[in-house]
Amino acid sequence: xxxxxEVETIARGLxxxxxxxxxxxxxxxxxxxxxxxxxxxxxxxxxxxxIEHVRRVGKHIVFDLEREPRLAWKNATRTRDTIASSRAxxxxxxxxxxxxxxxxxxxxxxxHTHAIVKLASGRELRFVDYRRFGRLAVSRLGAEKxxxxxxxxxxxxxxDLDHFIPLFNQRKTPIKSALLNQKLLSGVGNxxxxxxxxxxxxxxxxxxxxxTRAEFQKLHKGLQQVLxxxxxxGGSSINDYVNAEGREGFFQLKHYVYGREGKPCRVCKTPIxxxxxxxxxxxxxxxxxx
DNA sequence: ACTATTTCCTGGATGC
DNA sequence: TGCATCCAGGAAATAG
Numbered sequence: 001x002x003x004x005x006e007v008e009t010i011a012r013g014l015x016x017x018x019x020x021x022x023x024x025x026x027x028x029x030x031x032x033x034x035x036x037x038x039x040x041x042x043x044x045x046x047x048x049x050x051i052e053h054v055r056r057v058g059k060h061i062v063f064d065l066e067r068e069p070r071l072a073w074k075n076a077t078r079t080r081d082t083i084a085s086s087r088a089x090x091x092x093x094x095x096x097x098x099x100x101x102x103x104x105x106x107x108x109x110x111x112h113t114h115a116i117v118k119l120a121s122g123r124e125l126r127f128v129d130y131r132r133f134g135r136l137a138v139s140r141l142g143a144e145k146x147x148x149x150x151x152x153x154x155x156x157x158x159x160d161l162d163h164f165i166p167l168f169n170q171r172k173t174p175i176k177s178a179l180l181n182q183k184l185l186s187g188v189g190n191x192x193x194x195x196x197x198x199x200x201x202x203x204x205x206x207x208x209x210x211x212t213r214a215e216f217q218k219l220h221k222g223l224q225q226v227l228x229x230x231x232x233x234g235g236s237s238i239n240d241y242v243n244a245e246g247r248e249g250f251f252q253l254k255h256y257v258y259g260r261e262g263k264p265c266r267v268c269k270t271p272i273x274x275x276x277x278x279x280x281x282x283x284x285x286x287x288x289x290x
Numbered sequence: 291a292c293t294a295t296t297t298c299c300t301g302g303a304t305g306c
Numbered sequence: 307t308g309c310a311t312c313c314a315g316g317a318a319a320t321a322g
Contacts, residue, residue, distance in 0.1 A: 001315065059316080096315055097300080112300085131299045133316060173293060182317070190315070278294070280315070 002094045004156065004187030005230035007056045009249060010100060014054040014061070014125075017102055022050045022068060022120035028136075029114040036091075036137035045088045045138040046117065058152055058186030061100065063090040088140045095133025101126045153186035156223055164220045168208040175211060175219075176204035177278045188223070191236055191258045194283045196223035198256045203289045204282040205275070229254065257283035 002010065026043040028035070035042070049065035056062070067086035092100065101110075105124045109116075112130040119125060127136065154163065167184045168175065178184060179193040188196075197204050199222025202215050211219070230236060235249030236258075252259070256266050261274035261283060270287035 003316095093316080095299095095317085129299095130301075131315090133299065135317090171292085177293085180316085279296085281313095 001096050001189060001191070002098070002235070003059060003189035003192055004056070004227055005192070005233075005251065006235035006249065007059050007061060007094065007187070008231050009235045010094075011054050011056040011061050014063075014100060014102070018051055018119065018121075018123075018125060019053055020051065021123075023047055023065075024118045024120055026118070027116040031114060031132065036135045042090070042115075042136060042138050045140065046090055049088065056187075058155070058182060059093060059189070061092040061094070063092075065090060088138060091137045091139060092127065093135040095129060095131065095135065097131045098127065098129035098134030101128060153182050153184045156185050156187055157227055159185070159220075161217060161220050165213070165216045169211070169216070171208040173208055174205050174277050175202060175208045176280070176282050178208040179223075180278075180280065187227075190280055190282075191255070192223065192226055192230065194258045195226045195256060198222075198285060198289060199226060201289050203284055203286075204277055257285060259283070 023046045026046045028039040028043060045065065049067050052064040052066050054061065054063050065088045067088070092098070094100070102123055102125050105118065105122060107124070110126070110128050112132075113126055113128050114132070114134075115127040115136060117125040117127075127134070154167070168178050171178050173181075176193055176197065179188050179196065180190065194204065196219060200215055200219035202211060202219060230249075230251040233249055233251035233254065236252040236255070257272050260272045262271050264270065265272055265285040265288060268285065268287045270285055272283055273286050274281055274283050276282070
């Protein structure tokens with residue numbers, strides 16, 4: 001399940017491989033689920049645009065697009081206004097199982113392929129997502145309405161302790177749930193919430209407001225450390241996750257608690273426990289975490 | 291204003 | 307072997 005480190009890895013891979021390429025045409029499947037913008041609008045914005053950059057925002061992959069005026073003029077349906085506002089963004093959320101794959105145009109089309117973007121280099125960028133929790137959207141810069149991002153939280157790696165603590169210290173909800181709330185922090189999912197709580201020696205059920213300043217300090221540091229280490233390892237591959245090259249990350253080998261129910265704690269050998277908090281599996285060491 | 295629960299979706303695992 | 311049921315979870319929608 002792609003969280004911040006996995007999405008960062010994918011975005012970096014895409015930036016390396018397709019930045020500068022031009023989108024020639026777009027096909028979007030008829031399954032309506034994965035769209036946050038109308039299919040025609042997505043195609044309209046993407047076609048004849050140059051991909052300037054690919055980057056990560058929270059768990060979103062953002063393609064910064066610049067319309068190619070000469071190419072756009074060839075299309076008789078486009079108006080002068082459309083061409084004038086030439087900057088836009090394509091925003092992809094991978095959900096649970098979404099993949100963005102680059103390959104030759106004659107590669108076999110995988111089941112659950114929902115979008116195909118034809119590039120001027122001859123390659124295709126394909127969006128494949130068998131569980132359809134992923135979402136596609138476009139946003140024209142300067143537009144009032146924000147299609148891509150609801151109310152994005154702070155970037156965990158760019159938030160210092162003094163901004164981190166006030167996000168949580170008034171909340172009665174379990175600290176685990178608060179870490180998953182994308183309106184507070186953007187990019188933390190189930191794996192890195194559990195792993196950061198282990199590093200902070202705090203149990204996931206603790207009310208966010210009950211943490212001491214020292215515990216917040218350890219959580220802040222532990223979260224930043226685990227995210228940085230996971231990015232270095234290319235993310236965690238649990239089920240389907242692969243990067244833009246189709247290769248797996250290996251941070252799952254470094255997990256202390258996530259996916260280790262019943263296995264001995266790497267620190268104290270106590271069996272790792274799994275409980276459900278707000279409908280989410282939560283893993284912790286009952287001895288190390290208070 | 292918050293918090294908790296339900297819903298969407300598929301396929302692998304599990305149970306009888 | 308086959309068929310039904312459960313489970314994984316991000317985040318929007320709904321309920322309290």
